[in-house]
Amino acid sequence: MKNKLVIENLRHVYNDNQVEVQVLKDVNATFESGKMYAIVGESGSGKTTLISLLSALDSIQHGDIKYNGESINHIGKGVFRLKYVGIVFQSYNLIKYMTARENVEIALDFQKTKSNEKEMAYEILEKVGINRDEADRLVQKLSGGQQQRVAIARAMACDTPIVVADEPTGNLDEDTEGKILELFKQLADAGKIVIIVTHSQKVARHADAIVYHMRNGVLSKV
Amino acid sequence: MFKNMFKRAWLSTTRKISRTVILVVVMFVMANMMLATIAIKASVTESVKYAKESLSGIVYLQPDMTAMREKMQQQMSSGSSADSFAATVMTRPTISVDMATTIADSEYIKDYTYGVQTSANASSYTPIETEEQQMRNEIKNNSNRPNMPDGGGQFQFSRGDTNIVGINSFAFISDVEAGNMKLGEGEIFDEDTVDGVMISADLATANSLAVGDTVKLKTTSDSLDEISLKIVGIYENTNDNYDTNAIYMNVDTAARFLPEEEYNDGNYNVENVKYYLTSAEYKDKFIAEAKEKYPTLEDDGLTLDIDDSAYQQMVGPIESVGSFATTIMIIVIVAAVVIITLIVTINVKDRRYEMGVLLSLGATKKNILGQILVELVFVGTVGFILSIGTSIFLAKAMGQSLLENQTAMTSQQTSQNFGRGQSAGNSPMPNMGGGGRFGGMQMPDSEQQNQVETIDEIDVNATPTDYVILFAAGYAIIIVSLILPTISILRYQPKTILSGKE
Numbered sequence: 001m002k003n004k005l006v007i008e009n010l011r012h013v014y015n016d017n018q019v020e021v022q023v024l025k026d027v028n029a030t031f032e033s034g035k036m037y038a039i040v041g042e043s044g045s046g047k048t049t050l051i052s053l054l055s056a057l058d059s060i061q062h063g064d065i066k067y068n069g070e071s072i073n074h075i076g077k078g079v080f081r082l083k084y085v086g087i088v089f090q091s092y093n094l095i096k097y098m099t100a101r102e103n104v105e106i107a108l109d110f111q112k113t114k115s116n117e118k119e120m121a122y123e124i125l126e127k128v129g130i131n132r133d134e135a136d137r138l139v140q141k142l143s144g145g146q147q148q149r150v151a152i153a154r155a156m157a158c159d160t161p162i163v164v165a166d167e168p169t170g171n172l173d174e175d176t177e178g179k180i181l182e183l184f185k186q187l188a189d190a191g192k193i194v195i196i197v198t199h200s201q202k203v204a205r206h207a208d209a210i211v212y213h214m215r216n217g218v219l220s221k222v
Numbered sequence: 223m224f225k226n227m228f229k230r231a232w233l234s235t236t237r238k239i240s241r242t243v244i245l246v247v248v249m250f251v252m253a254n255m256m257l258a259t260i261a262i263k264a265s266v267t268e269s270v271k272y273a274k275e276s277l278s279g280i281v282y283l284q285p286d287m288t289a290m291r292e293k294m295q296q297q298m299s300s301g302s303s304a305d306s307f308a309a310t311v312m313t314r315p316t317i318s319v320d321m322a323t324t325i326a327d328s329e330y331i332k333d334y335t336y337g338v339q340t341s342a343n344a345s346s347y348t349p350i351e352t353e354e355q356q357m358r359n360e361i362k363n364n365s366n367r368p369n370m371p372d373g374g375g376q377f378q379f380s381r382g383d384t385n386i387v388g389i390n391s392f393a394f395i396s397d398v399e400a401g402n403m404k405l406g407e408g409e410i411f412d413e414d415t416v417d418g419v420m421i422s423a424d425l426a427t428a429n430s431l432a433v434g435d436t437v438k439l440k441t442t443s444d445s446l447d448e449i450s451l452k453i454v455g456i457y458e459n460t461n462d463n464y465d466t467n468a469i470y471m472n473v474d475t476a477a478r479f480l481p482e483e484e485y486n487d488g489n490y491n492v493e494n495v496k497y498y499l500t501s502a503e504y505k506d507k508f509i510a511e512a513k514e515k516y517p518t519l520e521d522d523g524l525t526l527d528i529d530d531s532a533y534q535q536m537v538g539p540i541e542s543v544g545s546f547a548t549t550i551m552i553i554v555i556v557a558a559v560v561i562i563t564l565i566v567t568i569n570v571k572d573r574r575y576e577m578g579v580l581l582s583l584g585a586t587k588k589n590i591l592g593q594i595l596v597e598l599v600f601v602g603t604v605g606f607i608l609s610i611g612t613s614i615f616l617a618k619a620m621g622q623s624l625l626e627n628q629t630a631m632t633s634q635q636t637s638q639n640f641g642r643g644q645s646a647g648n649s650p651m652p653n654m655g656g657g658g659r660f661g662g663m664q665m666p667d668s669e670q671q672n673q674v675e676t677i678d679e680i681d682v683n684a685t686p687t688d689y690v691i692l693f694a695a696g697y698a699i700i701i702v703s704l705i706l707p708t709i710s711i712l713r714y715q716p717k718t719i720l721s722g723k724e
Binding site: 052055057058059078079081082083087089093094095096097098102105106107109110138154158 | 229233234575576578582583585586715716717720
């Protein structure tokens, strides 16, 4: 049976200088495991808000998000972030005073991995193309592409059924972009729900993903 | 989760060296100041305790001169008759021997003394010619002139040529307590000595008297009884204007020289009533107890005054040091809280993305708060431990410097007060607290003050308890400093933190 992440009638409003701005308007969507999804839209269309709600980084105002029929609010946002969703940020958001390996190890720690976390971290990093030498460097000393790989490795270390990525290739060159998207494809092939938010149609096509289009807070399948 | 928290804290502390060093220095300085003040306060407490144990206060039972003066001023301003005014002046409140001994029956008293002062005329020897004697002779000669109001040759002195001083112990004579008077030959009298007296070395030399000799004195009462007394001791007095003719004896012996109406069947009036407290801190309890025994004491024109000047002189400067130390400690604590709060605030702002990421990875807010706490406790512990080696030197230097300043100030004040006191309390009457029988304004003369040395050295040492207090206070400061900045960030949603819009 496939895992399902369902968005139901999601609405979200921001207060911008005492003016209410509706950024999400009755959004409905279903995401299934083993598939990769791309949410494409221009800046300000509401993609980041949607992904923040999908990854339980923000509170749902109206509507619901359910994983296998159970609401995120019921699961608990903290638990949902810990056990259900791995997040890859556009700006990587790695912990700067740690090495690449330590960043991954921290995620493994949260998952209470019983096996040797250090070796496991090396293995995960190798999967995303970071060798042991690079793994032992402070993340600040790695290139943008390498840092994004580390961020993906950290999301992989969480071993969550959902992986959400916000503009994961925004800061990368074309060659690296292709490799990173391939990594997400592999995650989807491994049975995870992979949702990538991007403003680039090219990325969406390249990823061979199911594409959703977000415009003025309305999500529609392309 | 905890392992993760400690691991992150360790990595953050060891990898962000400059921040860690700044925090360790702040904690080190704070700990030095705190431990110094804690150690100084502990030493002050010990010194004050020692002073309390070693020094007693003295409570004086005496006429309330202030009340008397006010009463006289009231009468003068209200235009009272001369008789009424004179009555007020002459009706000086008295203290009976019964009252003095009843009040002395107290657990707060370790000793007490009172005296009887009267006069007599020497009959078996010649008093030394003093200014007072010359004045007496002059008045006698003048009284033989025909224009004197009472007529020639009829003038009688109510005072004799020799001051009789009765006191229950030689040791309680104020000149002895002040160190001006001591036993030269023979022995001192006590309460059980029968008709034994002490005379001055000058009087003994002038009349070739020695220990064991008998002297005869006539009372000034109408009966002019002659009383024989045995010299048990000869005293020496280095005071320039002491009364060389004064004869000291116990109260019972002195009372024999009182006129019958003053003797009052043994319940005669006494002067210079002093109660030596077991500790200066009991003064209020003792005074309250005495007022309970004699509720009309104040209405009768009497007052109980404490002289704890010796105690104040001894501990005043060091108590001021203790107050300074408390003030410094408060300033240090407030400054430490402010500085650490600012550092933590900057640190937390700087690390908000890290917090957001950790929250996105599933860390709880408590876990993140715990990480920052562990980091601060770690650097705090290093700073506190380092301060153990240096703070005691700072404490010694600081304590001594503060004490020297305070001692200098106190000495200055004491010398100013002493100057004033001397001019006010200078009296020709001997050894009875600067007052005579009727002029008897007993000024508390701070007898102990002359013998007491101000505590001018402070032995500052930090005990294990001081270190425990330092670590407890230090960690408390860290927790207080941590709460505000951390909560201000962590109350937001992870998205808000990550977007930097908090």
